[in-house]
Amino acid sequence: MNFATGTFKPGDKVRVRDEDRPGHIRTPYYIRGKTGWVERVYGDFRNPESLAFGGDGLPKRTLYLVAFNQADVWGSVQARRDKVLVDIYDHWLEPVT
Amino acid sequence: MSHSPADEHGHEHPKHELSHYAKRIYAIRDLLVEKGVISEKDIQCQIEYQEARSPANGAKIVARAWVDPAFKARLIADPKAACAELGIDAMALNEFVVLENTENVRHMVVCTLCSCYPRPILGRPPDWYKSFNYRQRSVNDPRGVMREFGLVLPDDVEVRVHDSTADIRYIVLPLRPKGTEGLSEPELARLVTRDSMIGVMDALPQLPSL
Numbered sequence: 001m002n003f004a005t006g007t008f009k010p011g012d013k014v015r016v017r018d019e020d021r022p023g024h025i026r027t028p029y030y031i032r033g034k035t036g037w038v039e040r041v042y043g044d045f046r047n048p049e050s051l052a053f054g055g056d057g058l059p060k061r062t063l064y065l066v067a068f069n070q071a072d073v074w075g076s077v078q079a080r081r082d083k084v085l086v087d088i089y090d091h092w093l094e095p096v097t
Numbered sequence: 098m099s100h101s102p103a104d105e106h107g108h109e110h111p112k113h114e115l116s117h118y119a120k121r122i123y124a125i126r127d128l129l130v131e132k133g134v135i136s137e138k139d140i141q142c143q144i145e146y147q148e149a150r151s152p153a154n155g156a157k158i159v160a161r162a163w164v165d166p167a168f169k170a171r172l173i174a175d176p177k178a179a180c181a182e183l184g185i186d187a188m189a190l191n192e193f194v195v196l197e198n199t200e201n202v203r204h205m206v207v208c209t210l211c212s213c214y215p216r217p218i219l220g221r222p223p224d225w226y227k228s229f230n231y232r233q234r235s236v237n238d239p240r241g242v243m244r245e246f247g248l249v250l251p252d253d254v255e256v257r258v259h260d261s262t263a264d265i266r267y268i269v270l271p272l273r274p275k276g277t278e279g280l281s282e283p284e285l286a287r288l289v290t291r292d293s294m295i296g297v298m299d300a301l302p303q304l305p306s307l
Binding site for chain 2: 065080
């Protein structure tokens with residue numbers, strides 16, 4: 001995978017920014033404001049929020065595989081260990097201490 | 098927007114009434130061709146490329162991984178290189194990740210934002226994969242979706258739903274069904290359905306009767 005410059009490492013607890021703004025946003029609504037953890041660092045990629053409008057996608061953003069417990073996303077749970085995993089760019093994540 | 102079945106620029110359009118979106122996409126296509134951004138030949142080549150991709154590619158990869166542990170390790174470490182070993186060109190994919198199912202873990206893939214899918218490997222996604230129904234329920238009721246595909250899992254099996262929102266494309270490596278030790282690699286490939294590589298079901302337990 002690509003070289004990664006981002007701030008987080010596997011195991012870090014993160015919250016998805018609960019922002020709303022127009023544009024080509026690759027962070028789904030249902031996951032905004034939710035807390036999970038970094039499972040894997042995928043590396044740096046061109047930013048789709050810029051690419052979608054003819055931009056160069058620079059600076060690149062680090063992309064992470066972020067895991068969430070189903071219960072933390074939906075408030076109820078079918079089976080305790082079930083998870084939803086979403087690919088999220090660095091600038092959509094904030095650290096949880 | 099006016100529209101005639103066979104119009105002045107030389108190709109046939111469907112004769113039934115087109116939806117708003119179909120009309121729009123034909124209009125955009127015609128403009129791109131008219132302005133020389135792409136040619137009719139480019140479009141035809143791309144259609145042929147897409148049609149040449151099929152779940153048979155994925156099935157071949159999975160069957161090889163079932164019979165050859167070293168290949169499976171390479172497939173998980175570097176999927177593109179492993180595909181190339183089998184003559185399958187996955188280079189058109191941005192990044193490609195193989196999710197290995199186990200007795201204790203099942204993976205399922207969706208793109209809730211649109212319809213991201215590992216097309217260079219599996220070809221075009223099924224219509225249901227692009228439906229609002231699947232895109233909503235896969236993330237908040239994955240076990241309900243699996244049940245509709247015939248897969249009922251005990252609660253202690255972990256279900257991991259991957260929402261492919263960005264540059265990574267996912268394919269599930271299903272479990273090899275029990276009792277298939279006597280099957281050849283091409284026979285094993287016939288157990289690997291498209292839907293088992295999306296993860297909504299397991300591989301077929303036995304060869305389908307013809």
